Amino acid sequence: MIAINNLTFEIGARALYDEANWHIKPGEKIGLIGANGTGKTTLLKIIVGDYKPTSGTISMSKDITLGYLNQDLLSYASDKSILHVAMEAFERQNQLHTEIEALLKKLETDYSEDLLNKLSDKQHEFEALDGYNIEYKANEILAGLGFADADQERKLSTFSGGWRMRVMLAKILLQAPDILLLDEPTNHLDLPSIVWLEDYLRSFEGAIVIVSHDRWFLDKVINRTVESRKGKLTVYAGNYSFYxxxxxxxxxxxxxxxxxxxxxxxxxxxxxxxxxxxxxxxxxxxxxxxxxxxLERIDDVDDDNPSVNFTFKFGKQSGRNVTAIEGISKSYPNLQILDNADAIIEKGDKIALIGANGRGKSTLLRIIAGADKTFEGKCETGYNVTQTFFAQHQLESLHLESEILAELQSFAPKHSDTELRSILGSFLFTGDDVFKKIKVLSGGEKSRVALAKALTADANFLILDEPTNHLDMASVNILIQALQQYEGTFIAVSHDRYFLDNIANKIWFIEDQKIKEYPGTYQEYEEWMSKRKYEPKPAPIPQLQQKEVKKEPVKQQPSEDKNKQLKKLNGDLTRMEQQIADLEKEVKQLESKLTEDGVYNNPAKLKETNATYQQKQSSLNQVQQQWETLAEQIMELEA
Missing domain, CATH: 1.20.5 (Single alpha-helices involved in coiled-coils or other helix-helix interfaces)
Structure with missing residues (x-):
């Protein structure tokens, strides 16, 4: 279908492609992958003719039709309804419809045989092109991409950029081209729409080339992977996992x-x-x-998968209950988000909050973060909880005149410059990039700086709203590794299912205006949901029961006043904290000892050391529980 031969494309003195070759065959579903800056979007623009190659050829049949979805379409504006815009895909059918209407008008006064023959021919062609079903097809695809029936009559200009991009995607899909070229098609979709698009593309009969950082999406759709790297295009005969x-x-x-x-x-x-x-x-x-x-020299293998070499630091541990949500109700005009909803976030929870757009995910995060107080009910933060909230609007808190590295230095003085540069390198700021002023960065680059700041905060509770936006696969992997070794608590909203599956141990979703919970990974949740859909009577949602902690009233002797008791309890708490610190030190020493060759290769020593380790770990857990109980008693007395 398309043959790319000896393609060279230069930008200034840099060759983005250097004699690259690639053949796209009928029916192939291809994922075009590579790090940011390797020319994936540029290659799509070369294929459609927007850019001219420095040398080499791109050959294709003249009758091949291309459908190209790119981020430039965000600027498309129209005061017509989105249904009308989507139906613009049917160019010939629309033309025939206009001509048929004009002929019918003429027939009111002219009954000539010539006019009747013309009308018959036009109607026959219109029917052959399935013209009577084009509105139904447009309705179906717009619904699949998340538009309600009432929305389809709204003007395109009244929608946000992300929703306008969905309309442009619908238009391209309705054109049914021979080859679909899709540049980050999932960027503006919620999870239900992504799943719908996966099903649609799997059944699409033409060829597809997809640029995407969503590896789960690629695994579901593609059967070929093409890597853009060092100016070459390398083909792998399978999906992303195979690659x-x-x-x-x-x-x-x-x-x-x-x-x-x-x-x-x-x-x-x-x-x-x-x-x-x-x-x-x-x-x-x-x-x-x-x-x-x-001699033709063989290159050594480059390490394209950097690992995390920084650690989260926070000064104090939170209490057992991080956030308690009781009887919360929240609504907007004509939209009820939550109705008397309850939930609890406990220490160590790694929660993925998922669902369709408009169900209230970001609203719930803002309530938890304390950024939205216009609700009924209670949302209480637990003892010793220190939080940081990452959301797209956090970009406004960046200091535009600061350099990137200086912005992090002032925010996270406990981290060394080496650690900060490592974190920035993970988010694509390398070398002298860290000395750029924030005011010259793009929106995506500012978002990455804000995320890097969030990860350096002295916080034991992270609230993350779409943290994977603007990250390539390598950076998403870095973020996954960082969150996997984070010892605190977090809740995250994301449409990247690979990311969610690797970080979460609980799934939250909003259903019937309630917060519901699935205790497991995202993949387990998906399997459970797929079974649930086909059951005539859905089984109760497997939800972790909130443990009711019965607090014993503090017993005071008649002769002991409140201040004296507080002083005694605080003294006990301080001694217990020292005990915890000593036990944590011993546990770490034993963990290190278990990896020593002299212990690891000696079964008797290994058994003895492991038994001691288990005993110390158990003692540590018990003391930590006692500390939490004591801290709660102190809070009650201080209230």
């Missing part, structure tokens, strides 16, 4: 070939040094030098 496995095997082979070649080169160099000193062997030495110069 990762296959690339790992290829790199292992390459790494072995590199080591073997390096050993051979060193051996040749030693021989040359020995022969060079002898006149009788000088000719042989020169011959070997020429052979080495002609």
């Amino acid at each position: 990762l496995e296959e690339k790992g095997l290829r790199e292992e082979i390459q790494r072995g070939e590199f080591k073997n070649q390096q050993a051979k080169i060193k051996q040749e160099e030693r021989l040359i040094e020995r022969f060079r000193a002898k006149a009788s062997k000088a000719k042989m030495a020169q011959s070997r030098i020429k052979q080495l110069d002609k």
Whole structure:
């Protein structure tokens, strides 16, 4: 269908592509992947003719139709209804409809046979093109992308950029081109719409090329992966998971070939040094030098998967209950979000809050964060909870005149410059980039700086609203690793299912204006939901029961006043904190000892050390529970 041969594309002195080759075949569903800046979007623009290559050719049949979804379509404006805009995809059908209407008007006064024949021909072509069903098709696709029936008559200009992009996607899908070129199609979709799009694309008969950072989406849709890297295009015959496995095997082979070649080169160099000193062997030495110069060198494998080398730091542990939501009701004009809803966030919870747009996910996060107080009911923050809230509007809190590194230094003085630069490198700010002023950054770059700030906060509770926006796959993996080793509590909203599946141990969703909970990973939740849909009578939602902690009243002796008792309890609390610190130190020492060769390879020592470790860990847990109970008693007395 499309043949790309020896493609070179230069931007200034930099070659984005250098004699790259790639053939797109009928029916292939391809994921075009690569780090930011490797030219994925540029390649799509070259294919559709927006950019001209420096050299090389792109060949395709003249009758091939292309459908191209790109972020530039966000600027498209119209005062027509979104249904009308979507139906603009049916160009010939719309033209025929207009001509048929004009002919019918003429027939009111002119009954000539010529006019009747023209009308018959037009109606026959209109029917052959399924013109009578185009409105139904447009309705169906707009509904799949999340538009209610009433919304379809609203003007396009009244929708936000993300919803306008959905209309443009609907229009492109309705065109049914031979090849779909989709640049980040899931960026502005909620989870139900992404699932609908996956099903649609799997059944699409033409070829598809998708640029996306959503690896779960790619795994569901594509059957080929093309990696853009170092100016070349490398094809892998499978989905994204297959690509990762296959690339790992290829790199292992390459790494072995590199080591073997390096050993051979060193051996040749030693021989040359020995022969060079002898006149009788000088000719042989020169011959070997020429052979080495002609040798095609094998490159070592680059590490494209950096790992997290910073740790979260927060000064104090929270109490058992981080946030308690009791009887909350929240509504907007004509929309009830929550109605007498209850929920609790406990220490150590890693919660993914999911659902369709408009169900109140971001509203609930703002309530939990204390940024929205216009609700009925109670949302109480627990003892010793320190929180940080990341949301897109947090970009406004950045200091525009500050340099990126200085912004983090002033916010997180406990972190070293090396740690801060490592965090910024994870979010695509490397080298001198960290000295850029924030005012010159794009919206996406500012979002990444705000996320980096959130991760350096001295907080034991993170509230994250769409943290994966504007991140490539490598940066999403860094964020996953960071959250996996985070010892505090967090709740996150995201449409990236791979991200959610790797960070969450609980799923929250809003249903019937209530907050409901599934105790498990995202993949387990999906499997449960798919079974639930087909059950005639849905089983009760498996929800963790909130434990009711019965607090014993503080018993006071008649002769002991409140202040004296508080002083005694605070003294006990201080001694207990020291006990916790000592036990934590012992546990860490034992953890380190368990990895020592002398212990690990000695079954008797290993068993003895492990038993001691388990005993200390159990003691630590008990003391921590006693500390929480004591802290609650102190709070009651101070109230």
